[in-house]
Amino acid sequence: MTGAALVAANGARTLRARRDTVLPALIFLAFALLPVFAALTAEEYLLDSATRIMVFAVAAVALDLLVGYCGLISFGHAAFIGLGAYAVGILSAEGIGDALVALPVAIVVSMLFAWITGIVCLRTKGVYFIMITLAFGQMVYFVATSLAPYGGDNGLTVAARSTIAGFALLKSDRAFYYFTLLCLAATYLLCRALIASRFGRVLRGARENATRMATIGFTIRRFQLVAYVIAGGLGGLSGFLLGNSTEFVSPEYMSWQRSGELIVMVILGGVGTLDGAIVGSAAYLFAEEWLSSTFESWQVIFGPLIVLVVLFARGGLIGLTTQLWRRFGHA
Amino acid sequence: MPEPVLRLEGLRKSFGSLVVTDDVTLDVMPGEMHAIIGPNGAGKTTLINQISGLIPPDDGRILFAGADVTALPPEARALRGLSRSFQITSILPGFSVLENVALAVQARDGSSLRFIGRAADETALNLPAMVALEQTGIADRAQVRAGELSHGEKRALELAIALAMQPTLLLLDEPMAGIGREETERQVELLLRLKGEVTMVLVEHDMAAVFALADRISVLIRGHVLITDLPEVVRADPQVVTAYLGEQME
Numbered sequence: 072m073t074g075a076a077l078v079a080a081n082g083a084r085t086l087r088a089r090r091d092t093v094l095p096a097l098i099f100l101a102f103a104l105l106p107v108f109a110a111l112t113a114e115e116y117l118l119d120s121a122t123r124i125m126v127f128a129v130a131a132v133a134l135d136l137l138v139g140y141c142g143l144i145s146f147g148h149a150a151f152i153g154l155g156a157y158a159v160g161i162l163s164a165e166g167i168g169d170a171l172v173a174l175p176v177a178i179v180v181s182m183l184f185a186w187i188t189g190i191v192c193l194r195t196k197g198v199y200f201i202m203i204t205l206a207f208g209q210m211v212y213f214v215a216t217s218l219a220p221y222g223g224d225n226g227l228t229v230a231a232r233s234t235i236a237g238f239a240l241l242k243s244d245r246a247f248y249y250f251t252l253l254c255l256a257a258t259y260l261l262c263r264a265l266i267a268s269r270f271g272r273v274l275r276g277a278r279e280n281a282t283r284m285a286t287i288g289f290t291i292r293r294f295q296l297v298a299y300v301i302a303g304g305l306g307g308l309s310g311f312l313l314g315n316s317t318e319f320v321s322p323e324y325m326s327w328q329r330s331g332e333l334i335v336m337v338i339l340g341g342v343g344t345l346d347g348a349i350v351g352s353a354a355y356l357f358a359e360e361w362l363s364s365t366f367e368s369w370q371v372i373f374g375p376l377i378v379l380v381v382l383f384a385r386g387g388l389i390g391l392t393t394q395l396w397r398r399f400g401h402a
Numbered sequence: 403m404p405e406p407v408l409r410l411e412g413l414r415k416s417f418g419s420l421v422v423t424d425d426v427t428l429d430v431m432p433g434e435m436h437a438i439i440g441p442n443g444a445g446k447t448t449l450i451n452q453i454s455g456l457i458p459p460d461d462g463r464i465l466f467a468g469a470d471v472t473a474l475p476p477e478a479r480a481l482r483g484l485s486r487s488f489q490i491t492s493i494l495p496g497f498s499v500l501e502n503v504a505l506a507v508q509a510r511d512g513s514s515l516r517f518i519g520r521a522a523d524e525t526a527l528n529l530p531a532m533v534a535l536e537q538t539g540i541a542d543r544a545q546v547r548a549g550e551l552s553h554g555e556k557r558a559l560e561l562a563i564a565l566a567m568q569p570t571l572l573l574l575d576e577p578m579a580g581i582g583r584e585e586t587e588r589q590v591e592l593l594l595r596l597k598g599e600v601t602m603v604l605v606e607h608d609m610a611a612v613f614a615l616a617d618r619i620s621v622l623i624r625g626h627v628l629i630t631d632l633p634e635v636v637r638a639d640p641q642v643v644t645a646y647l648g649e650q651m652e
Contacts, residue, residue: 269508269516269524276505279494286454286492287567288480288509297515 090396094389095259095346102252106245118244120360124353125251126312129258131336131348133305136262138334139343140271141295142278143193146201147208148333151181151303153215153325155310160320161221163229170233170241170311177311178304184211185303189296208330215322226321233315241315251312255349258305262345265301274298339380341387350388405468407432407571407601408453413462415448415625422448423459424625430571435597437604437612440622441646446605447489449622450575453603454486455479467570480509485569487560489576489605495549499540499559502548503531506566534566538592554585561592571601578608590614609647613637621646 102121109117130152137143158177167173188207195203221227232241241247265271277284277291284291314320323329332355340351358376362369384391406429415423422445430436438446451457453464455476464472471479494502504527508514511527521527535541538558543551548559557577564572577593578586590611596602597615606612612619613633620630621642629639636642 264518267520267522268518269514269521271517272501272505272508272521273514276494276497279496280492282456283488283492283494283563284505285476286456286480286486287506287563288477289514290475290477294514 090393094392098346098349099252099256099259102255106248115244118248120356122244122248122251122316124356125248125255126309126316127333127336127356128349128352129255129312130306130309131333131340131352132255132258132262132345133302133309134333135337135340135343135345135348136265136298136302136305138337139345140266140278141274141298143295143299144201144334145192145204145299145302146327146330146334147188147204147206147211148302148306149325149327149329150208150211151185151306152310152313152329153211153322154181154184155307155312156314156320156324157215157218157221157310158307159233159311159314160227160229163231163233164221164227168231168233169237170235173233174308174311177307179307181307181310182300182304185300185306186296189299189303193292193295193299205327205330208325208327212322212325212327215325222320224322226319226323229314229318229320232318233311247316251316254308254312258308259345259349261305265298266345270294270297335377339377339387341389344386344389347387347389354388404432406430406465407434407467408603409463409465410453411463411465413449413452413464414460415445415452415457416460422625423452426462426622426625426627428620428627428630430601430603432601433598435593435602435604435615435617437606437616437619438622439606439609439612439619439646443624444622445625446622447575448625450486450573450603450605454484454573480567481512483568483570484573485564485567485571486573487557487564487575487577489579491553491556491560493548493556493559493563495547497548498544499535499546499548499551500528500531500544502559503534503562503566504528506534506563507531510567531562531566534562537565537596538562539588554581554589557581557585557589558592561589565596565600569600571603572596574602574604574606576605576607578606578611586611 102125105121106118109115130148134145134148137145155177158180159173162168162173162176192200192203192207216224232239232247235241241250266275273284273289273294277289277294281291310324313324336351336355337348338351339354340349341347358373362373366372380387386393408430410426410428413423413426426449438449440446448457452459455474459472463470466479466482466484471482501522507527507530508521532541532544535544538561540555540558540562543555548556551559561577577589581589586608593615604612604615616633618630619633619636621628621636623645628645629636629642637647
């Protein structure tokens with residue numbers, strides 16, 4: 072009886088699992104084939120746009136881990152992107168331009184910052200959590216603007232893309248594109264694994280009913296802090312990629328508007344889905360680029376468009392695809 | 403004389419000027435089924451909340467398995483073997499029934515900082531969870547979303563979660579509340595089977611169930627323990643009859 076019931080459990084899960092495999096596989100396949108398409112159509116600028124999308128998608132996926140799975144609305148996530156980017160910029164200015172140093176520094180500094188601020192932030196809940204993460208984000212922003220030796224307000228130029236163990240492997244835009252894709256895939260798979268793990272199940276449980284989780288013996292705050300540190304580290308990775316892709320570092324990377332944009336990306340794509348964060352950042356950045364080159368006051372169109380998606384597509388753009396999936400008789 | 407599993411010493415709690423726990427002193431012995439009864443507003447749930455750690459008492463001590471746990475948070479008490487069910491069902495509605503219980507097994511197991519491996523596929527967690535579900539008679543509902551269970555099944559799930567913690571002491575806050583006659587009978591049968599294996603504190607309004615189950619009964623009136631004694635003594639006590647049982651038993 073017990074064994075048979077467990078087998079039935081696995082059967083019920085396969086249907087959802089199929090959708091959870093197909094959609095991300097399509098997304099990553101599209102990213103993998105895009106450079107080929109760009110070369111064939113000679114639309115090389117596509118490569119730039121897609122790199123940018125993937126860079127922000129890394130941070131958005133990490134943010135979805137907090138927003139979608141912990142119920143923690145962090146309004147300071149751009150700070151981690153900034154820390155990662157500044158790690159690249161400052162190290163490069165000091166003559167250290169290798170990824171083997173810059174990448175670990177970018178990630179570890181972001182994780183440390185997440186750990187220290189997370190201890191404070193996680194003492195609060197709801198709106199207060201939003202406000203305090205915003206405050207810490209702005210703090211880093213102002214520190215960066217006052218970094219006179221490293222450009223202050225104006226930011227600083229990165230001399231060259233990071234080398235890997237001394238080799239300029241990322242020099243070509245195409246190589247950097249695939250490196251970024253690799254980082255995004257790793258981020259996505261890591262977060263997927265986390266959520267399904269014992270650790271992730273505690274996070275999901277706490278979002279549903281924190282009192283129940285406490286009464287069966289979980290100290291929720293400890294688990295949320297670990298998630299916050301992981302999300303921070305991934306934000307640092309995104310910053311490392313951003314600094315390298317633009318070869319420029321600026322305090323603007325960590326302004327509160329940036330943090331807001333990341334939240335919009337997550338909501339637009341569909342909270343608590345991870346692949347939604349990728350779709351969301353693609354939709355957001357693509358719409359921004361297209362609208363801003365077509366219309367002068369593009370925000371007037373962009374704003375209502377986002378409101379419409381949030382109002383009518385429950386679960387964001389990913390929610391739409393799930394509904395279509397159902398309609399075509401898969402569930 | 404064995405050590406009591408739970409000892410409350412001079413527990414006091416007031417909300418503003420309202421005294422809800424008034425100098426409660428109580429011993430719960432190993433293996434005992436100890437019922438706490440009393441009229442609505444007597445402070446039964448507040449008392450349970452203090453024992454499980456959700457509300458701090460203003461004064462007094464709570465000793466559990468010989469150690470003072472008064473200052474410990476609920477999660478620390480849970481890990482020491484103090485488990486509870488809620489009067490208003492407290493489950494994870496979006497999780498499957500099995501996962502609700504498997505999480506309790508996982509809490510007990512202690513290693514939750516594991517970042518890889520699908521927790522939902524872990525037989526080491528799912529098998530003990532299935533055992534607890536079979537004990538409470540809802541094993542056939544294991545794959546259903548917990549939010550879709552009937553009220554009685556949710557009560558059974560609460561109990562399964564509490565049992566999966568392998569508790570030293572089980573606090574049951576009105577396990578019969580809001581469920582039908584048949585389900586109540588099944589719940590009583592189930593608790594009778596568990597009796598003796600697990601020490602239990604039972605808060606309940608269903609007097610038939612209380613007198614069928616309890617080894618000893620404490621009557622709580624306006625936050626104060628009027629009497630703690632064997633069921634037949636409590637039933638015959640004139641003070642209890644005037645204060646509470648009179649209206650319940652006719």
